[in-house]
Amino acid sequence: MHYRNTVVWGKAMEMACEIYRLAKLLPDEEKYGLRSQITRAAVSVPSNIAEGWTRESKKEKSQFLSIAQGSLAELETQVTLCERIGQFSEAEAIHVRARMEEVSRILTTMRRNLRSH
Numbered sequence: 180m181h182y183r184n185t186v187v188w189g190k191a192m193e194m195a196c197e198i199y200r201l202a203k204l205l206p207d208e209e210k211y212g213l214r215s216q217i218t219r220a221a222v223s224v225p226s227n228i229a230e231g232w233t234r235e236s237k238k239e240k241s242q243f244l245s246i247a248q249g250s251l252a253e254l255e256t257q258v259t260l261c262e263r264i265g266q267f268s269e270a271e272a273i274h275v276r277a278r279m280e281e282v283s284r285i286l287t288t289m290r291r292n293l294r295s296h
Contacts, residue, residue, distance in 0.1 A: 182232035187285040191225035193248070194278040198254065201275060207267055213266075217257040224282065225248035241293045247284050251279055 184186045198221035205214045224247045230241025255276065262272035 185232065187282060187289065188225055188228045188232070190278065190285065191228055191282050194275065194282055195221040195225055197275050197278060198258075200260075201258075201267055201271055204271075205261070205275070213257065213261065216219070217254065220254040220257060221251050221287070223247065226256070226285075237293045237296070241290055244286050244290050244293070248283065248290070250260045250285050254281055 194228075199218060201216050202214045205217075227243045227247035227250065231240045231247070234240045234243060240261065256278070258272055258275055261267040263268060
């Protein structure tokens with residue numbers, strides 16, 4: 180199966196698109212600061228899922244899924260910061276955080292399955 184056909188990659192892509200939409204709400208002076216960081220973290224998630232999917236060894240696959248999980252944690256921190264400084268509404272943050280949590284749960288399950296097989 181190609182990574183583009185996986186549920187986790189599709190959900191990570193939807194999440195990244197949502198982050199890009201929200202990043203436009205950040206002020207222009209954040210173009211090279213928080214806006215850049217939050218979009219890079221969002222892109223890193225599906226990118227690392229895709230790269231891990233193409234690796235042959237379980238150890239390599241797990242490593243890239245772990246990197247994707249780390250990028251999710253970074254992204255959650257940045258979304259929380261944007262919410263706390265008033266750049267994202269609580270509703271927007273809750274909505275995108277739910278997407279992030281769903282991707283995180285799937286990644287956790289995938290990583291556990293790789294370890295146990």
